[in-house]
Amino acid sequence: MSQETKQSAEQDAILRTAIDRSLRHPVMFFFTSGAAWLAVSLLLGIIATAKMVSPEFMDGCAWFTQGRVFAAHISTLVYGWGCQAAFGVLIWLIARLTRQENRASGIILAAGHAWNFLIAVGTVAILGGYGTGVPWMEFPTMIWPALLMAYALIAIWTMIQFRVRTTGEVFVSQWFAVGALVWFPWIVATAFVLVFCVGGNPLMSAGVAAWFRSGITYLFFLPTAAAAAYYLAPKISGRPVHSYSLSLIGFWVLAVVGPWTGMQKLTGAPIPFFLPYMGAAAAVLIGIPTIAIAVSTLRTMASEPGKFASSPALRFTATGVVCMLVLGISSSFSNLPNSTLPLTQFSITQYGMDILAIYGCFSFVMFGAIYFIVPRITRREWLSKRFIKMHFLFSMYGVIAVAVLSVLGGMLHGQGQENFKFTWDSAVASAYPYQMATLIAWCFVLFSNVFFFAHLLLMWMRLGRRSSHPTLLGHAHLDSPHGPEGDIDNAGPGSVIAH
Amino acid sequence: MSSSSNPNPNSRPDLDDTINVTTTHNSESMTAAAARENRNPGSNKEPLSIATFAVCAVIFIVAGSVIGNASGGFFSYNTNIKPEYVRGKAPGVADDVALPPKPILDVYVKKGQSLYSAKCNGCHGADGKGDGVNYPSLVGSAWSTGHTERFSQVILNGLQGPTSTGKVYGAGVMPAQGGGMSAQDLAFIMTFIRNSFGNSVGDVVTPEMAQAAIDIAAKRSNPAAPVTAEELKEHEKDLPGEKMDPATLVDPITFQAVQAKK
Numbered sequence: 011m012s013q014e015t016k017q018s019a020e021q022d023a024i025l026r027t028a029i030d031r032s033l034r035h036p037v038m039f040f041f042t043s044g045a046a047w048l049a050v051s052l053l054l055g056i057i058a059t060a061k062m063v064s065p066e067f068m069d070g071c072a073w074f075t076q077g078r079v080f081a082a083h084i085s086t087l088v089y090g091w092g093c094q095a096a097f098g099v100l101i102w103l104i105a106r107l108t109r110q111e112n113r114a115s116g117i118i119l120a121a122g123h124a125w126n127f128l129i130a131v132g133t134v135a136i137l138g139g140y141g142t143g144v145p146w147m148e149f150p151t152m153i154w155p156a157l158l159m160a161y162a163l164i165a166i167w168t169m170i171q172f173r174v175r176t177t178g179e180v181f182v183s184q185w186f187a188v189g190a191l192v193w194f195p196w197i198v199a200t201a202f203v204l205v206f207c208v209g210g211n212p213l214m215s216a217g218v219a220a221w222f223r224s225g226i227t228y229l230f231f232l233p234t235a236a237a238a239a240y241y242l243a244p245k246i247s248g249r250p251v252h253s254y255s256l257s258l259i260g261f262w263v264l265a266v267v268g269p270w271t272g273m274q275k276l277t278g279a280p281i282p283f284f285l286p287y288m289g290a291a292a293a294v295l296i297g298i299p300t301i302a303i304a305v306s307t308l309r310t311m312a313s314e315p316g317k318f319a320s321s322p323a324l325r326f327t328a329t330g331v332v333c334m335l336v337l338g339i340s341s342s343f344s345n346l347p348n349s350t351l352p353l354t355q356f357s358i359t360q361y362g363m364d365i366l367a368i369y370g371c372f373s374f375v376m377f378g379a380i381y382f383i384v385p386r387i388t389r390r391e392w393l394s395k396r397f398i399k400m401h402f403l404f405s406m407y408g409v410i411a412v413a414v415l416s417v418l419g420g421m422l423h424g425q426g427q428e429n430f431k432f433t434w435d436s437a438v439a440s441a442y443p444y445q446m447a448t449l450i451a452w453c454f455v456l457f458s459n460v461f462f463f464a465h466l467l468l469m470w471m472r473l474g475r476r477s478s479h480p481t482l483l484g485h486a487h488l489d490s491p492h493g494p495e496g497d498i499d500n501a502g503p504g505s506v507i508a509h
Numbered sequence: 510m511s512s513s514s515n516p517n518p519n520s521r522p523d524l525d526d527t528i529n530v531t532t533t534h535n536s537e538s539m540t541a542a543a544a545r546e547n548r549n550p551g552s553n554k555e556p557l558s559i560a561t562f563a564v565c566a567v568i569f570i571v572a573g574s575v576i577g578n579a580s581g582g583f584f585s586y587n588t589n590i591k592p593e594y595v596r597g598k599a600p601g602v603a604d605d606v607a608l609p610p611k612p613i614l615d616v617y618v619k620k621g622q623s624l625y626s627a628k629c630n631g632c633h634g635a636d637g638k639g640d641g642v643n644y645p646s647l648v649g650s651a652w653s654t655g656h657t658e659r660f661s662q663v664i665l666n667g668l669q670g671p672t673s674t675g676k677v678y679g680a681g682v683m684p685a686q687g688g689g690m691s692a693q694d695l696a697f698i699m700t701f702i703r704n705s706f707g708n709s710v711g712d713v714v715t716p717e718m719a720q721a722a723i724d725i726a727a728k729r730s731n732p733a734a735p736v737t738a739e740e741l742k743e744h745e746k747d748l749p750g751e752k753m754d755p756a757t758l759v760d761p762i763t764f765q766a767v768q769a770k771k
Contacts (some may be wrong), residue, residue, distance in 0.1 A: 023540075027539045244552075245547055246547070248547040250550040254555075256561065288576075291573075295568060298565045298568055302565075305558075346571070386540060430595065433598060480545070
């Protein structure tokens, strides 16, 4: 029996290696260019926040006015970093889970280059003053169909892989991954057509834009993070997913509720009244899928506390999942039409929630996935656990600070706005200290990502450690008989305990 | 790998770039990372815990109350409008915030343009040139740019028969436009036509003059009939009223003359 197990384990390892090999170029390209866009976005974010604190900062330069810099910051964060990290993880995940090599990596890589080119053109256009002014859809109109085409070339092979899978049961992770892959083009195409092609009432365009923003968050970033977390948690801990039924509830509630969110941002606007109310109810219900996803992945991880302490991938993923839980619960509490919604509707809370969703929840899980995937596709181990720790700590403190400060500051901001007997200035002034602190927190996040980007770049240049020992955060392998660096693959594959 | 000097890479003192660990150790088809991975252990069928269920139930009830609170008001626009909502003013801002004043001619022409597009566009066209067959041109027309009283009576009462050029157009009759038109509106329209499409009389028809025109039209012997070229001969004069300098600065909302801020 043991002979048989060993053989099938070896076949598995060979298949995994082949899959990783088939996707190494596009996945590594998505991660590295995504990380570069993240750095660009953080710089722009710091400039935008600095201008909120001191409006005179760089006021002589039209290219860096608040409206343009902030738009460029969010666009690069969402499409430069977020989408690319998601593409890299999703195509790799589906290939692994359907146990098939990807045969179109050249086309995916080319489409990835096209995507980057379009993002670059779009960002320069925004800074040059040619943005559309529609939140999260700031790129000039003609960029969007091209982005969708690039997306089709990236994602279609993965959908085909899923369609022709020979594996029987569809694993939890795949539900979310395929969901994200299908929802993304639906949301983008719908919003594009309704906002830019059909000349309807501009008020309705604002509603569609709010829906789009929510849709990208809850139907693309959140399920992508869930897919990665549902893959990494059992994979690294070696324990099965805590509860199948809970995961099923999480997926279907998200699928049903997600598309309804967003319109609550237009409460009080003269649009059909049920839209904001349904939006508010759906935003409250978002708490349920996040609880379901978080409980089942966190309990899976918690069943192996040792792994949790040592594995960078698991540590990042767990933090991301906790952020997801916080995001869901705060979505439940901050969207009540007659109490909290007026405080969050037009205040800086919105930004805090966006950052919590994109950086806190989504990006942390993506970092976890990247720390897991990159050693496999580059055949090198991460160089420095200190770099990973720096990335983790500064990112975590930074994002907690940005989210908490924006949410709390936003509540005060909103209260000032509601108090209409007072001047608008006083509402803005009450948020000022929080803006200041957000600026400092962004600097932390940028600092942490210098380590991440440098580390990833070194891995991309194939300068990683050559060892059969993974880079772990604990001191587990310091007393290894082979020394701190581990044996140099001498014992052969499969000889080292799983991480 | 292609180093001919030393065929056995394992005998090198240390690893360098010419040695690939995986090929050296004959495991090209398998990486250590992939080999040490766990198999995907699948999912457990653990039942839903009471605590999770309770929290989800609370969220469900809250969401239900959101919908419930909107009952009866799903298509109402009133619930979100705060009574007496007037934002407090920033310090240093005067009580009655006024828009910057503009020359009266510009303000009247702009207002007149929107009235023209509502009332006159259909026949005389957006460029004021009519179509040359059914509808006459207003551009350079002797009646449009000539005496204001004659022009005002055409607008207020309509016109039958030949126009200023003596030509009878296909439409034959222009319907009266005076119904429901205030003196202010008439002043806007007349000022607009006299100073647009290439017409540049440069004067302003004041509301006072326009009121006089409305009074004249009311006193006509047959107020229901359109005027004719014959009748218009009686009106070959300008409307009574004090002339205004077209450069006078007025408030663009109230149309009252204001002093320019120094």
